[in-house]
Amino acid sequence: MQSLQNLAQLASVDRELFETRIHYMLDLCSQGNIDGIIGYFSEDVSYQMIGNWSMFPYAGPVRGKPAVKLAFAGIFTHFQSLGSTVHDIVIDGDRVAVRRTTILRHFGTGRSDGVAVVDFVRFRDGLVAELTEVLDSLAIARLEEG
Template sequence: MTDTALTPREKERERLARRIPEDIFGDGNLDLLDELYAADAVDHNAFGDQEGRTAIRESYEAFLTAFPDVSQTVEDVVVDGDTVAMFITSRGTHEGALWGIEPTGREIEVQQMAFVRFEDGMIAERWFLPDNFSLLHQLEIVDFPPS
């Protein structure tokens, strides 16, 4: 749910932040990274930090290789100043290696949170919080509850 009382600058930040799930992942358009991310941007996630566009691109490519049909739906957005928070649902089929896990052919639907901070009109930092446990469970890598 987007707040209708956003300033024009906050609306623009929301629009730009949504391009990650909707255009980069939704359309596989990795060239947008250069347009959206500052050259020295940092992407924080469960596997550490990717610093700079090249490292961020490699991380995104790995996910898109594993789930080439991925779609991401932005379920909710909160904007506060220079930060945009998004609740996202990802769906796709595991068709490529991911984290050393060979393709399973299984379909997934997982929820994620992303917090995107802007500086000078570009993404300076992004914190990505995926539900990796649910992902691994859906790929049948882990049981729940554990046996």
């Protein structure tokens, strides 16, 4: 049986691991490194983007590394991440919520601006098992306006 102190130490290690992985994945997004990002995902990862995405075919939900990689490739074809500022990270067990602003540049219009994003992540065995992103749809639409 684990003591409360040992359990607290284990939870602290997981928290640090999760927070570190979130920052690594955001850095990889800014580098356009899809394979690096996917390396932090479980084989059966579930991904969904929530927002007004009628004009954007990669919203999901999709399941499995190959499908998520394809969705990310579609997104990265239209947008470049120029970096993210993390405002809040809330960790509860294996679940993480991240509130951030990401500077996105739309390749077609050349426009760039900050887009508010909230990520809901569930980890399993240190890897992302579920990722749901909620994006500011109006900000995306403004980037796409020609």
